[in-house]
Amino acid sequence: MAALGGLKKKRRIQIIAIAVVALTLATALVGYALRDGINYFRAPSEVVSEPPGPGETFRIGGLVEDGSLQRGQGGVVRFRVTDGGASVPVVFRGVLPDLFAENQGMVGTGKYIDGTFEASEILAKHDETYMPKEVVDALKDQGVYREPDAAEGNR
Template sequence: MAGLKSLKKRRRVQVVVAAALALVIAVALIGYGFRDGINLYRSPSQVSELAPPPDEYFQLGGLVKDGSIEDRDGVRFDFVITDGVVEIPVSYTGDDPRPDLFKEGQGTIAKGYYRDGRFEARDLLAKHDESYMPREVVDTLKESGVYEDPNS
């Protein structure tokens, strides 16, 4: 009878250890999967206050400054993103041509790296109709006091 209790106790311990090990493996796999999938959003004001490290991939959002788009060779071009307070120069060096709806004075989110005072964009998100603007960009523009509601 004493051997049976010892066997049950050993099985319980084995099940708890196996469950803990499975939990650790699951958390490690989730963390590994998200390592490139979590991109922080920043406004130009936030970037100027505290510049991120040059190897940090993040999203920069705001308005494309009027008169700032300059075409370069191929599908590359330069422009300036502003939140009405701070302006950040951006160089787009992605593989895709400029989106048709990417225009001056419109909201955009650029994904890339901030290096040597310039944002190096790899991807661009542009609005998809006349009234849409990314929520993060709207919040940033409201904070700086330059947001105008398109419905008013």
């Protein structure tokens, strides 16, 4: 009988060990699958103070700095995005949204390489409800956030 109890205990330990290994493997696979789908948001001040690695894809948002928009050959657009505390140069190859303009909010997805944010996607806001909460908070902290006009909100 003692041998039978030892076998049951050994079998229980094996099942628990297999379950732990399976759970660890499943967690690792989910993390691996989501690695490209998770884009952390950063304000320009955060990018300047703690630059992300060159391989990290993230979102940046703020206002397009006045006088910084330059359109080049082959659809290359350069500008600076600011939150009032710092500004980051951005380069984008492609067609910008119709609502994209200087002194307007934007959110970009891309990578920070050699001091420049290389955007793969640019979104332009049409009112303050489009701007991520993190951008609004950063702009308010810097004292440059503008409340939307009642007329703008009704468009």
